Amino acid sequence: MHALEDPEAPFRFDYRPAAIRYGAGEVTGLGDELARVGVSNALVVAGTTTGTTPAVIDPVREGAGKRLGEVFAETTPEKRLDTALAGAARYDDRGCDGIVALGGGSSLDVAAAVRALVAHDDREEAVAAFADTGRLPVPEGLPPLVVVPTTLAGADLSLGAGLTATPANGHVETAVDGGLSAPGLMPEAAVYDPELVATTPTGVLCASAMNGFDKGVESLYARTATPITDGTAARGLALLRDALPTLRGDDPDYGRALRGMVLVQYGIARPEGSTLALIHAFGHGLTAHAPVQQGAAHGAVAPHALAHLFAGADGRRELLADAVGVEADDPAGGVVEAVASVRDALGLPARLRDVDGVEREALPAIAATTAADALVENVPAGVAVDANALEGVLDAAW
Incomplete structure (x- = not known):
């Protein structure tokens, strides 16, 4: 039995989200x-397409009006350290006092790195730490951040970000696939506009939606x-199960999809831990070894x-089944089928090959x-998470 199935079980919830x-x-x-958080000259961090599309x-x-100072439209899916350093230099050159992150997960992650870098007294020291450990230190005194998402990845209310570096792009002697994380990285505000x-x-959009949808699924079964x-994840999944299949149709329901995505990510990134688990750990493993979109x-x-989860644990299968609209004698099998159905409706590959x-x-x-990913610690007891067992899951997905 999952501990939370006991209505008397104690819990602690320390969550300080952005204004939504x-x-x-x-x-x-x-x-x-921007005015509310004291920003008068914002640097907009965006992708090369997003930041230049009228x-x-x-x-x-x-x-933003007069509070927009400069558009830095140079982020890429690789979330590169050199891009973040260039953004920090632009921030300094234009005398900015805050950041707007515009776009998908890559732009939001690079904006988080820019935010950390501009707060460092010694950026070379911070870069050296990233090269050695794969973690970019996050100092005190971060400038305000407002996020404006344009995808459904659910990377907006976050305390962490991915960051990479290669010798070809400078600053490191060997490739680094790392990131940064700290409670202070939560943005001050998030503006969601369908x-x-x-x-x-x-x-x-559909690939990002799968990533976000899985956040809701994992939030229900994680330790x-x-x-x-x-409550937020179950309601969010109910919205997403109806809205996501419309995205490839003639009348896409962007509003319901975006509301669902806000809900499934609400509360999942907290100082004491995340509710992301096995699926996102696989996503990290795959993107570390292949140039793939995580969704x-x-x-x-x-x-x-x-299927692997349910073979080793209850996985709160009945709660999940209810959230994704499954009425079946076999809730575990029904959940697996429902998730596959959402994937198929989004037009995503069904096989790793x-x-x-x-x-x-x-x-x-x-x-x-x-x-080796830290997120496997959130997998329920009884589920095998050693490399051999997880290779079997990948073989089945292949």
Whole structure:
């Protein structure tokens, strides 16, 4: 029995989220949010496409008004250290006093690194620490951050970010796949506007949605679940199970999808731990060894990861079944099928062999990296998370 199935079980929930602003056209209030947190000259950190596409950047400019100082449209999916350093230099050059992160998970992650770097007295020392340990130190005195997501990855209310470096891009002698994490990285505000999400290409949006959907699934079965995250994740999954299949149709429900994504990520990133678990650990393992989009990798692996979970533990299968709308004598099997159905409706690959960049011979290394990921600590007791067992899951997904 999961500990939270006991209504008298004690729990502690320490969560200090961003102020959340949601609604069609709400990006017009971006300037108000910047004023609220004391920003008069914001650096907008965005992708090379997002930051130059008029349908996206023009509403942001208009919403920020005189509080927008500069657009740094140089982030890439690799989340590179050199990009973050260039962003920090631009921040200094333009005399900025806050950051707006615009786009998907990559831009939000790079913005978090820029935020940490501009607060460092000695950036060379911070870079050296990242090269040695894979972790970029996060100092006190971070500048304010407002996030404006354009995808459904659910990376917005976060305390951490990914960051990479290669010798080709400077600053390191060997490749580093790491990141940064600290309670202070939670943004001050998040502005969710379905009209901006609607500008994202369908394929990109659908892949990001799978990543976000799995956050809700994992929040219900993780050891670190709480009654509060049970409520938000279950409601979010109910919205997503209906909205996500519409994204490839004639009448996509961006509003319901975005509301669901806010809910499934609410409370999952807390100072004492995350509710992300096995599926996201596999995502980290796959992206560490293959140039894949994490959401696409999730689509192929998630049903098999859940089947493995349910083979070793209850996994709160009945709660999950109710959240994804399954009425079956076999709730575990129903959940696996429901997750696969969402993946198929999003048009994502059903097999790892069909995910560009994943090679069969890399599966043992992917399994080893997954087994070493910190998120496997959140997997319920009884589920095998050693490299051999996880390689079996990858074989099934292949």
